[in-house]
Amino acid sequence: MSDSRSKALRYAQENQSKFLSELNELIRIPSVSTEDNKKGDMEKAAEWIASKMRQIGLDNVGVYPTGGHPAVYGEYLNAPQAPTVLVYGHYDVQPPDPVDLWESDPFEPVQKGENLYARGASDMKGQVIISLAAVESILKQDVFPVNVKFIVEGEEEIGSPNLENFIGSHQELLSCDVALNPDTGMISATIPTITYGLRGLAYFELKVFGPEHDLHSGLFGGIVHNPAQVMADLIAGMHDKNGRVTLPGFYNRVRILSEEERRELARLPLSEKEYIRQTGVSELWEGEKGYTAVERLGARPTLEINGLYSGFIDPGSKTVIPSYAMAKISTRLVPDQNPEETYQQLLEYLRENAPSTVRWEVIKMAGGPACLTDPQLPATQALAQSLETVFGEKPVYKLEGGSVPVTSTMEDLLGVKSVLTGFGLPDDNIHAPNEKLHLPTFYKGIDTLIHFFYNMRNIN
Amino acid sequence: MSDSRSKALRYAQENQSKFLSELNELIRIPSVSTEDNKKGDMEKAAEWIASKMRQIGLDNVGVYPTGGHPAVYGEYLNAPQAPTVLVYGHYDVQPPDPVDLWESDPFEPVQKGENLYARGASDMKGQVIISLAAVESILKQDVFPVNVKFIVEGEEEIGSPNLENFIGSHQELLSCDVALNPDTGMISATIPTITYGLRGLAYFELKVFGPEHDLHSGLFGGIVHNPAQVMADLIAGMHDKNGRVTLPGFYNRVRILSEEERRELARLPLSEKEYIRQTGVSELWEGEKGYTAVERLGARPTLEINGLYSGFIDPGSKTVIPSYAMAKISTRLVPDQNPEETYQQLLEYLRENAPSTVRWEVIKMAGGPACLTDPQLPATQALAQSLETVFGEKPVYKLEGGSVPVTSTMEDLLGVKSVLTGFGLPDDNIHAPNEKLHLPTFYKGIDTLIHFFYNMRNIN
Numbered sequence: 001m002s003d004s005r006s007k008a009l010r011y012a013q014e015n016q017s018k019f020l021s022e023l024n025e026l027i028r029i030p031s032v033s034t035e036d037n038k039k040g041d042m043e044k045a046a047e048w049i050a051s052k053m054r055q056i057g058l059d060n061v062g063v064y065p066t067g068g069h070p071a072v073y074g075e076y077l078n079a080p081q082a083p084t085v086l087v088y089g090h091y092d093v094q095p096p097d098p099v100d101l102w103e104s105d106p107f108e109p110v111q112k113g114e115n116l117y118a119r120g121a122s123d124m125k126g127q128v129i130i131s132l133a134a135v136e137s138i139l140k141q142d143v144f145p146v147n148v149k150f151i152v153e154g155e156e157e158i159g160s161p162n163l164e165n166f167i168g169s170h171q172e173l174l175s176c177d178v179a180l181n182p183d184t185g186m187i188s189a190t191i192p193t194i195t196y197g198l199r200g201l202a203y204f205e206l207k208v209f210g211p212e213h214d215l216h217s218g219l220f221g222g223i224v225h226n227p228a229q230v231m232a233d234l235i236a237g238m239h240d241k242n243g244r245v246t247l248p249g250f251y252n253r254v255r256i257l258s259e260e261e262r263r264e265l266a267r268l269p270l271s272e273k274e275y276i277r278q279t280g281v282s283e284l285w286e287g288e289k290g291y292t293a294v295e296r297l298g299a300r301p302t303l304e305i306n307g308l309y310s311g312f313i314d315p316g317s318k319t320v321i322p323s324y325a326m327a328k329i330s331t332r333l334v335p336d337q338n339p340e341e342t343y344q345q346l347l348e349y350l351r352e353n354a355p356s357t358v359r360w361e362v363i364k365m366a367g368g369p370a371c372l373t374d375p376q377l378p379a380t381q382a383l384a385q386s387l388e389t390v391f392g393e394k395p396v397y398k399l400e401g402g403s404v405p406v407t408s409t410m411e412d413l414l415g416v417k418s419v420l421t422g423f424g425l426p427d428d429n430i431h432a433p434n435e436k437l438h439l440p441t442f443y444k445g446i447d448t449l450i451h452f453f454y455n456m457r458n459i460n
Numbered sequence: 461m462s463d464s465r466s467k468a469l470r471y472a473q474e475n476q477s478k479f480l481s482e483l484n485e486l487i488r489i490p491s492v493s494t495e496d497n498k499k500g501d502m503e504k505a506a507e508w509i510a511s512k513m514r515q516i517g518l519d520n521v522g523v524y525p526t527g528g529h530p531a532v533y534g535e536y537l538n539a540p541q542a543p544t545v546l547v548y549g550h551y552d553v554q555p556p557d558p559v560d561l562w563e564s565d566p567f568e569p570v571q572k573g574e575n576l577y578a579r580g581a582s583d584m585k586g587q588v589i590i591s592l593a594a595v596e597s598i599l600k601q602d603v604f605p606v607n608v609k610f611i612v613e614g615e616e617e618i619g620s621p622n623l624e625n626f627i628g629s630h631q632e633l634l635s636c637d638v639a640l641n642p643d644t645g646m647i648s649a650t651i652p653t654i655t656y657g658l659r660g661l662a663y664f665e666l667k668v669f670g671p672e673h674d675l676h677s678g679l680f681g682g683i684v685h686n687p688a689q690v691m692a693d694l695i696a697g698m699h700d701k702n703g704r705v706t707l708p709g710f711y712n713r714v715r716i717l718s719e720e721e722r723r724e725l726a727r728l729p730l731s732e733k734e735y736i737r738q739t740g741v742s743e744l745w746e747g748e749k750g751y752t753a754v755e756r757l758g759a760r761p762t763l764e765i766n767g768l769y770s771g772f773i774d775p776g777s778k779t780v781i782p783s784y785a786m787a788k789i790s791t792r793l794v795p796d797q798n799p800e801e802t803y804q805q806l807l808e809y810l811r812e813n814a815p816s817t818v819r820w821e822v823i824k825m826a827g828g829p830a831c832l833t834d835p836q837l838p839a840t841q842a843l844a845q846s847l848e849t850v851f852g853e854k855p856v857y858k859l860e861g862g863s864v865p866v867t868s869t870m871e872d873l874l875g876v877k878s879v880l881t882g883f884g885l886p887d888d889n890i891h892a893p894n895e896k897l898h899l900p901t902f903y904k905g906i907d908t909l910i911h912f913f914y915n916m917r918n919i920n
Contacts, residue, residue, distance in 0.1 A: 095772075095776075095778060097772065097774070098674070201779070203779065212739065213561060213894070214893070215891070216890050216891040216892070217764045217790060217792065218661070218792055218860070218862030219886065219890075220739060220757070221757075221861055222747045222748070222757050223744045223745055223747060228695075228765035228787075229695065229764070229765050232691070232692040232693075232696045232768075233692075235688075236696030236697070237696070239689070279671040280671050280672030281670060281671050281684055283816060283817055284683045284684065285682075285684055285685035285686075287682045297682050302681040302682045304686055304689070304781055305686055305689050305782075306677060306688075306771050306779060306781075307773045308769060309768060310768035311766050312557065312767040312788060313768070313769040313786065314555070316494035316555075317618060317619065317788065317790070317826050318494065318555060318557075319764075319863075319891060320892065321766075322765075322766070322768075325768060328773070330777070332682075357741065357745050400678070401678040401681055401682065431676040431677075431780055432675060433673050433674070
């Protein structure tokens with residue numbers, strides 16, 4: 001091991017508590033991108049990251065306005081012969097709702113045992129700090145082995161509506177040889193994981209309108225079609241009895257899994273028991289018939305109801321026929337499905353199935369296609385080697401159920417592949433109450449990325 | 461017309477603005493029985509009514525505590541040879557939600573043209589004031605032609621949970637020959653209406669529980685059964701394709717309409733066009749196949765979704781699998797259905813249809829059976845005569861879709877029939893935003909009840 005690499009690792013080791021308190025600082029800024037009244041906090045979080053970048057020695061640091069929340073850029077380009085790595089991150093977090101299910105303040109990090117509890121601890125402020133800490137540890141010792149650029153956006157949790165435009169209009173600034181995206185996670189604390197495929201997303205809000213205002217259910221029940229009832233019928237009809245999504249043409253472009261892929265996926269150490277433990281359900285759902293749990297999670301598309309509202313939902317009883325019903329509906333897409341086509345399929349489904357007694361409308365929200373990368377990519381192999389060094393285990397390769405739309409945006413606009421990894425764990429409760437970060441894995445993450453930057457030096 | 465009757469009618473005529481300002485006073489007390497924090501306002505409303513009763517000369521006035529909100533009693537028993545009429549009323553009102561759809565403050569009455577807009581104006585503070593104003597108009601002139609008792613409760617809008625117990629333990633106090641219940645309405649401002657049947661009610665809250673907390677829909681979508689999805693499936697399954705309710709045995713006790721009843725109902729002047737105007741829907745729902753709109757509204761049972769909640773319902777997108785889903789579900793019952801049996805039928809439906817991937821629970825809420833009265837009842841005929849005198853039209857007899865559980869309670873515990881009428885109109889938006897009262901009909905209501913009390917004198 002080179003002397004500078006060991007020194008960087010030692011620096012990281014000695015500064016763990018400093019990195020942790022920096023993470024705590026960042027977490028305390030409630031940068032919830034979905035909430036309109038958090039604009040000030042979004043800017044504060046962006047400025048915090050910019051200031052941290054300057055502090056560790058990055059050049060050309062800037063907070064760039066976008067059509068929405070700003071993006072932060074920084075670079076260190078002093079290795080003319082070596083490749084350039086673009087590190088992606090996002091500083092925005094999911095809303096903390098339902099707040100009353102949190103055991104502590106979502107924006108006041110609390111350490112219990114080996115875990116740090118707070119919104120964004122795992123997704124992905126923890127991962128952003130890991131990347132910055134790794135770069136800091138190297139820069140404190142040495143010149144940097146490769147060229148590095150950072151792009152940290154503030155709109156990932158709302159579907160990155162302005163990122164495509166930002167990348168498109170800053171192609172030279174962001175030009176690179178490969179992107180590193182640490183926004184995916186590990187299968188368990190002992191199994192380092194590289195994600196070679198991600199599902200896409202198409203998210204919609206469906207509204208069904210009935211009477212002009214809520215009606216007395218006794219006086220009008222039987223002659224006015226209840227919008228909550230219509231919504232339930234429409235949702236129920238979106239799956240058939242085999243758990244397949246019924247939007248017309250939904251599976252047309254779904255890539256068929258090869259026998260080899262299915263054999264590989266079957267080897268992933270994901271146990272039904274473990275999923276049950278993580279979720280607290282009594283048994284797993286069979287879902288789409290003919291596919292294993294691992295296949296259903298990463299290789300097959302799904303349709304989920306994320307929210308549902310109609311009528312009177314406070315305690316007590318109110319005998320109304322609601323005037324409207326609303327559902328948040330999202331589909332997780334796989335190659336080669338396309339969010340715009342999914343939107344058209346949903347419209348077609350509604351045109352075919354919504355009764356003429358109601359009026360409906362669909363609002364298109366976040367969306368992005370699925371992506372696949374090649375596990376044999378040299379940068380992927382450099383990361384695999386780093387993970388094996390730190391965790392003492394060869395990484396597994398998985399298809400992840402979540403969506404990271406930036407991956408395809410970077411491929412389209414910058415012509416680069418992304419290496420997808422991350423140090424979150426499946427029970428981190430991301431997007432849920434009591435999100436947490438496993439601190440020993442957080443520190444191993446810093447070590448892994450230090451190795452990764454050194455390993456990247458030899459790749460062209 | 462007797463001299464005292466004319467004088468009473470003249471008094472009513474001359475004091476219309478006084479009665480209106482008394483109604484405004486009562487409306488300004490926001491006596492919403494469903495809201496726990498309104499206890500003080502409930503007591504205030506009860507005291508207001510008691511004080512008004514004393515003021516007009518009733519005896520033995522009292523505010524009686526119950527297990528919930530208090531009930532107000534008052535009497536005038538000075539006609540030993542004449543029958544005793546028990547007038548029923550309730551001083552509680554529905555919650556004003558959704559408040560933002562109101563065009564004016566729900567608890568600050570606003571007069572526009574011939575209408576008075578406020579929560580409770582029609583249901584049923586207006587009707588309570590009509591009854592008290594009629595009694596006041598007579599008492600100011602004369603001895604009262606019959607004996608009269610008032611019982612005004614504060615829990616009708618939450619299903620009168622303590623009324624049965626109160627009536628059962630005050631049978632002597634409340635003993636009477638007939639009950640007058642002005643809590644139903646008119647078909648239109650020109651068609652006086654007597655209701656001879658009411659639907660019953662059985663109201664439930666259904667909860668479906670899935671994972672312990674909200675999950676990331678990408679990481680778990682496909683292997684965890686989404687409770688919002690399960691709720692939609694369960695609700696959709698509660699009606700078959702002919703619009704019939706599928707709870708096992710739901711129709712077993714439903715009384716078959718005779719051909720004669722169907723012919724009578726067909727004569728009611730209820731037009732599809734008028735219902736469309738009142739509700740603002742583009743077309744009426746076909747509902748249960750084989751029955752007309754009028755039959756579906758009064759003579760056939762229905763099942764309605766009154767509220768629906770799951771997951772993320774704020775603006776924006778949040779990619780969660782919700783941890784639970786909730787629905788408020790109520791059935792309108794007809795003779796001889798029974799709310800307790802409906803509860804058992806719902807449980808049986810859920811046992812048969814809920815998947816083993818979720819846990820569910822049902823909370824029983826308001827409930828009461830349907831009732832039918834005889835249009836030939838002498839008190840009903842006395843009312844019919846009064847309505848014809850005031851409105852210049854013979855009243856129509858209808859089956860109403862709403863529920864007035866107190867009717868069967870009084871029949872069971874006091875052994876008396878109820879005469880059901882009222883001066884609300886179908887477009888009064890009761891239980892909805894912008895509830896209103898048609899003031900010319902309000903004043904005619906006072907005249908009608910003045911005639912009714914005089915006409916009752918001759919009945920034994």
